[in-house]
Amino acid sequence: MKPTFEDIKQQLKAKNISLSYQRLKILEYLIENRCHPTVEMIFAGLHDEIPTLSKTTIYNTLRILEEAGLVKEITTEDKEARYDIATETHGHFKCESCGTIFDFSVDIDSIIPGDLSRFVIKDKNIYFKGLCPRCL
Numbered sequence: 001m002k003p004t005f006e007d008i009k010q011q012l013k014a015k016n017i018s019l020s021y022q023r024l025k026i027l028e029y030l031i032e033n034r035c036h037p038t039v040e041m042i043f044a045g046l047h048d049e050i051p052t053l054s055k056t057t058i059y060n061t062l063r064i065l066e067e068a069g070l071v072k073e074i075t076t077e078d079k080e081a082r083y084d085i086a087t088e089t090h091g092h093f094k095c096e097s098c099g100t101i102f103d104f105s106v107d108i109d110s111i112i113p114g115d116l117s118r119f120v121i122k123d124k125n126i127y128f129k130g131l132c133p134r135c136l
């Protein structure tokens with residue numbers, strides 16, 4: 001299921017990661033805005049509340065959370081990296097019209113292409129694009 005702020009705080013505690021107020025705010029933003037935001041979007045979303053927040057802090061926080069396995073950088077054809085708080089395996093669908101990235105359930109772990117039986121797979125992504133119902 002989707003993690004809550006408390007779930008993630010527990011996980012951070014278990015991994016001995018303590019986050020400053022600013023970093024917790026970034027985490028909270030990711031939990032509340034399941035839009036697969038870019039650093040730019042996080043910055044714009046938090047700027048009014050935390051005028052002292054820098055993009056560097058956002059990058060660093062995302063890196064820490066990514067290393068802890070709590071955030072995943074998602075693969076799209078966008079130039080800017082987009083981040084996802086949901087780390088359970090799922091696919092992404094990007095609407096070419098509004099740019100929204102939707103999550104969908106898919107059992108990625110069960111996909112092992114026979115052609116790659118002798119390869120080491122380090123990451124799997126399922127990425128579709130098209131038009132969402134709102135834009136149709």
Ligand SMILES: [Zn+2]
Nearest residue numbers: 095098132135
């Ligand atoms: Zn759309």
Ligand SMILES: [Zn+2]
Nearest residue numbers: 084086092103
């Ligand atoms: Zn996602």
